Amino acid sequence: MTETLVPGIGGAVITAGVRVVDHPAWPELKAAVEEIRPWQSADGSIDFEAEGSHIREAAPVVVQRVIEGIEALSPLLPHGAAYHRALIGDLRKWADGGFGVPDFLDSLLAFAPAAERADGLQHLVVFPMYTQNGNPDRNLEAVVLKMVWPEWLSELERTRYDNPLFLGITFEDFTPGYDTHSAVLFPETIAVREAPERFTWGGIFCDREAARYRKVTEAAVDILGIELPEDIARMVEDQERCEKAFVLWDMVHDRTHSHGDLPFDPFMIKQRQPFWMYGLEELRCDLTAFKEAVKLESEGNEHGRDVQYAVLFDRMFRFPVSGDRNRNYDGLGGQLLFAYLHKHDVVRWTDNKLKIDWMRAPQVTNQLCAEIEDLYRAGIDRPKLVHWFKAYDLVAEYLAPHPGSKWAKGPDALDLTQPPRKLVDDVLPDEFPLSMFYEALAKKLKGVIASTKGITAGNAAERESAARVAA
Template sequence: MTEILVQDRKGGEGADAQRVIDHPAWPVLKDAVERIRAWQSKDGSIDFAAEGAPDQATVETALDRAISAIGQLSPLLPHDADYHRALVADLCRWAEGGFAEPDFLDSLLAFHPAQHRADGLQHLVVFPMYTQNGNPDRNLEAVVLRVVWPEWLAELERTRYDNPLFLGITFEDFTGGYDTNSAVLFPETIAVREAPERFTWGAIFCDREAARFRRVTEAAVDILKLDLPEDIREMVGDQERCQQAFVLWDMVHDRTHSHGDLPFDPFMIKQRQPFWMYGLEELRCDLTAFKEAVKLEAEGFSQARDVQYAVIFDRMFRFPVSGDRVRNYDGLGGQLLFAYLHQHDVVRWTDNTLHIDWDRAPQVTNELCGEIEKLYREGIDRPKLVHWFAAYELVATYLSPHPGSTWAKGPDALDVSLPPRKLVDDVLPDEFPLSMFYEALKKKLKGVIASTKGITAHSDQQVAA
C-alpha cells in the first residue's frame, strides 16, 4: 500500500488559506472514496465473495489513489497533521486486514477540531461512518468543511455558555453519505473497535440548517399567508444571517443537554424510554436557547432576535411535517409548541390565514419552557414510570393522543408489574397524530421538504412552483 509522510507544510490557516476543494487532488480523493463506498457492506467491510464484488487488487488501487490525494492535500491543513498521519495508518491497516470491518479509533483520537476553533479554518475529514438522518451504513466518507466561529460567538462561549466541545461548521464539499438530510458530524458515528472514554468534539453544519430553514419557511409563509414583519422577512432572505442564528442556537442547545434540573441521563444514552421523553428533552433545549436569546436581544445581540424566529418557525413549520410518523420525537416537539401557542392565543388560524402575535410570542414560548423545567425539577423525586406518566399528561394537555392509545387510558390499562422499559412496547408508533391543520400543511410542503435533501449554502434557494 502507498504510504505518505505528512510534511512540507506550506499551507496557511483561516479564511485566507487555499481552498482544499480547489486543489486538483480533491476530486481524485472524492472519486476514490465514492468507488470504495459502493463496494462496502453495512458494517463498512468489503465482502469479496459477494456477487459483483471487485477483486482486492482493484480496491487497493482505489485506496492508493485516496491515500496519495490525502498526502497532497494535507500540507494545506497543518493543524490536522497528526490526524492525517493516523488516518493514513488506519487506511493502510484496513487494507492489510483484507478490508474487514474498519477500525479508525486511532485517527479518531488524533482528530481534535475543537482545539482549533478559528473562523474559516478548513478541515479534511475522512472516516468510515454513518450519517445521522442520512446514510445508516458505515461507509467511507470524505468531507471538506469550514469552522464557523466569529469573535462574538467565541466571547459568548468563553463568558456565558461554556461548551468546549462544540463546533459550528459549513460544507465545502462531501461524498454521498452527506448528500442527504444529515446536518451533523459526530464522533460516535465512526467505526471503531471500542468507544473512547470520552468524546472531544461535536460539530453541526449550520449552513445546511440555515438553507433548509429558509426554503421551508419561505414556502410555509406563502402557503399560510403569514404576514411577516420586515425584519423577519429580511432574515429569512439572508443565508449568512440565518447561519449566524443557527450557530448560536446550536451552541446553547447542545450545552443545555447537560445543564438544568435533570432527573435522568441528559442524552438518555442506552436507555429505552417512550419517544415523548426524547421529544420533551429536545424541545427543552430549543426553548432554553429561545429563552437565552430573549435575554441576549435585550443586551443588543442582533443574532439573538433571529434565533427566536428560527426556533419558532423551524419547530412549527418543518419539524412536525418532516420524516415519518414512527416515534418522531422532533415532530412531536414542534406539534407541542404550535398547540401551546395556539391555545394561548399567540397563533391563530382563521380565514385560511395564519396570524402570530409577535409581541406575546416570547413571553408565552418561555412559559412552555417553564412548564417543561417544572416537570424536570419535580421528576427528580419521582419513580421512572410515574415521571413518564407526568410527561405524558403534559403533552396530552395540548395534543390529542391516538384514540387507540393504551397509555392514554392510564396506569390501570398497563401491566405495571413489568419493568418500565417493557411498557414502552405499548406506546403506539404515532402516539400523538398530526392535527388536521398539519395533515393539510404536510401535503403542501412535502415536495419542498424533499427538495432540501443535500442542500447547502451554495444550493439554489428557489423553490420550484
Template sequence: MTEILVQAGPEGRISRAEQSTERIVEHPAWPLLKDAVEQIRPWQSKDGSIDFAAEGAPAVADAERAVARVSAAVGELSPLLPHDAAYHTALVTDLRRWADGGFAVPDFLDSLLAFQPAAHREDGLQHLVVFPMYTQNGNPDRNLEAVVLRMVWPDWLAELERTRYDNPLYCGITFEDFTSGYDTNSAVLFPETIAVREAPERFSWGGIFCDREAARFRRVTTAAVDILGLDLPDDIRELIADQERCQEAFVLWDMVHDRTHSHGDLPFDPFMIKQRQPFWMYGLEELRCDLTAFKEAVKLADDGFPQGRDVQYAVLFDRMFRFPVTGDRVRNYDGLGGQLLFAYLHQHDVVRWTDNKLHIDWDRAPQVTNQLCAEIEKLYRDGIDRPKIVHWFAGYELVASHLSPHPGSRWAKGPDALDLTQPPRKLVDDVLPDEFPLSMFYEALAKKLKNVIASTKGITASTPEGIAA
C-alpha cells in the same frame, strides 16, 4: 495559492495569517480523493467491511488500489492543513491497516482520537475529514466518507461561549464539499457515528453544519409563510432572505441547545444513551433544549445582540413549520416537539388560524414560549423525586394536555390499562408508533410542504436557486 504554513502556536490556535488561502476543494487532489471514496462506498457492507465473495464485489487488488489513492490524496492535501497533520498521519495508518487486514470491519479509533477540531476553533479554518461512518438522518451504513468543512467561530460567538455559554466541545461548521453520505438530510458530524473498535471514554468534539440548517430553514419557511398567508414584520423577511444572518442564528442556537443537554434539573441522562424510554420523553428533552435557547435568545436580544432576536424566529419557525411534517410518523420525537409548541401557542392565542390565514402575536410570543419552557423545566425538577414510570406518565400528561392522543392508545387510558408488573422498558412496547397523530392543520400543511421538504436533501448555502422550492 497558499501562504507559507506554520504549525499551531502553544495554545493550539492558528491565526488567520497562518491559514491556507486556497480552498481545499479547488486543489487537484480533492476530486481524486472524492472519486476514490465514491468507488469504495458501493463495495462496503452495512458495517463498513468489504465482502469479496458478494456479487459484484471487486478484486482485493482493486480495493487496495482505491484505498492507496485515498491515502495519496490525503498526503497531498495535508500540508495545506497543518492543524490536522497528526490526524492525517493517523488516518493514512488506519487506511493501510484496514487494507492489510483484508478490509474487515474498519477500526479508525486512532485517527478519531487524533482529530481534535475543537482545539482549533478559528473562524474560517478548513478541515479535511475522512472516516468510515454513518451520517445521522442520512446514510445508516458505515461507508467511507470524505468531507471538507470550514469552521464558523466569529469573535462574537467565541466571546459568548467564553463568558456565558461554556461549550468547549462544540464546533460550528459549514460544508465545502462532501461524498454521497452527506448528499442527504444529515447536518451533523459526530464522533459517535465513526467505526471504531471501542468507544472512547469521552468524545472531545461535535460539529453541526449551520449552512445546511440555515438553507433548509430559509426554503421551508419561505414556502410555509406563502402557504399560510402569514404577514411577516420586515426584520423577519430580511432574516429569511439572508443566508449569512441565518447561519449566525443557527450556530448560536445550536451552541446553547447542545450545552443544555447537560445543564438544569436533570432526572435522567439527558441524552438517554442506551436507555429505552417512550419517544415523548426524547421529544420533551429536545424541546427543552430548544426552548432554553429561545429563552437565552430573549435575554441576548435585550442585551443588544442582534442574533438573539434572529434565534427566536428560527426556533419558532423551524419548530412549528418544518419539524412536525418532516420524516415519518414512527416515534417522531422532533415532530412531536414542534406539534406541542404550536398547540401551546395556539391555545394561548399567540397563534391563530383564521380566515384560512395564520396570525402570530409577535409581542406575546416570547412570554408564552418561555411559559412552556417553564412548564417543562418544572416537569424535570419534579421528576427528580419520582420513580421512572411515574415520571413517564407525568411527561405523557403534559403532552396530552395540549395534543390529542391516538384513540387506540393504552397509555392514554392511564396506569390501569398497562401491566405494571413488567419493568418500565417493557411498557414501551405498549406505546403506539404515532401516539400523538398530526392535527387537521398539520395534515393539510404536510401535503403542501411535502415536495419542498424533499427538495432540501443535500442542500447547502451554495445550492443553486438558494431558497426556491
C-alpha cells in the same frame, strides 16, 4: 489570506492557506472514496464473494489513491497533520486486514478540531461512518468543512455559554453520505472497535440548517398567508444572517443537555424511554436557547431576535412534517409548541390564514419552557414510571393521543408487573398523530422538504435558478 510554504506528509512542499476543494487532489480523493462506497456492506466491510474477485484486486489500489489524496492535501491543513497520519495508518490497516469491519479509533482519537476553533479554519475529514438523518450504513465518507467561529460567538461561549466541545461548521464539499438531510458531524457515528471514554467534539452544519430553514419557511409563510414583521422577513432572505442565528442556537442548545434540573442521564442514551421523553428533552433545549435569545435581544444583541424566530419557525413548520411518523420525537416537540401557542392564542388559524401575535410570542413560549423545567425539577422525587406518566399528561393536555393508545387510558391499561422498559413496547409508533392542520400542511410542504436534501448555502441558489428555468 496569508500563504505559507509548509511540508506535507509525503515530503512535498506546497502553499498553505488556499481552499482544499480548489486543489486538484480533492476531486481525485473524492472520486476514490465514491468508488469504494458501493462495495461496502452496512457495517463498512467489503464482501468480496458478493462483489466479485475483481474487487479484491481493485480495492487496495483505490485505497492507495485515497491515501495519496490525503498526503497531497495535508500540507494545506498543518493543524490536522497528526490526524492525517493516523488516518493513513487506519486506511492501511483496513486494507491489510482484508477490508473487514473498519476500525478507525486511532484516527478518531487523533482528530481534535475543538482544540483549535478559529473562524474559517478548514478540515479534511475521512471516516467510515453513518450520517444521522442520512445514510444508515458505515460507508467511507470524505468531507471538507470550514469552521464558523466569529469573535462575537467566541466571546459568548467564553463568558456566558461555555461549550468547549461545540463546533459550528459549514460544508465546502462532501461525498454521497452527506448528499442527504444530515446536518451534523458526530464522533459516535464513526466505525471503531470500542467507544472512547469521552467524545471531545461535535459539529453542526449551520449552512445546511440555514438554507433548509429559509426554503421551508418561505414556503410555509406563502402557504399559510403569514404576515412577517419587516425585520424577520429580511432575516429569512439572508443566508449569512440565518447561519449566525443557527450557530448561536445550536451552541446554546447543545450545552443545555447537561445544564438545569436533569434526569440522571441527560442525553438518555442508556435509558429506554417512551419517545415523548426524548421529544421533551430536545424541545427543552431549543426553548432554553429561545429564552436566552430573548435575554440577548433585551441586552441589544443583534442575533437574539433572529434566534427566536429560527426556533419558532423551524419547530412549527418543518419539524412536525419531516421524517416518518415512527416515534418521531422531534416532530412531537414541534407539534407541542404549536398547540401550546395556539391554546394560548399566540397563533390562530382563521380566514385560511395563520396569524401570529408577535408581541406575546416570547412570553408564552417561555411559559412552555417553564412548564417543562417544572416537570424535570419534580421528576427527581418520582419513580420512573410516574415521571413518564406526568410527562405524558403534559403532552396530552395540548395534543390528542391516538384513540387506540393504552398509555392514554392510564396505568390500569398497562401490565404494571413488567419493568418500565418493557412498557415502552406499548407505546404506539404514532402516539400523538398529526392534527388536521398539520396533515394538510404536510401535503403542501412535502415536496419542498424533499428538495432540501443535500442543500447548502452554495447550491441553494443554483437549485432555485434551475427550478425557475424548468418552470
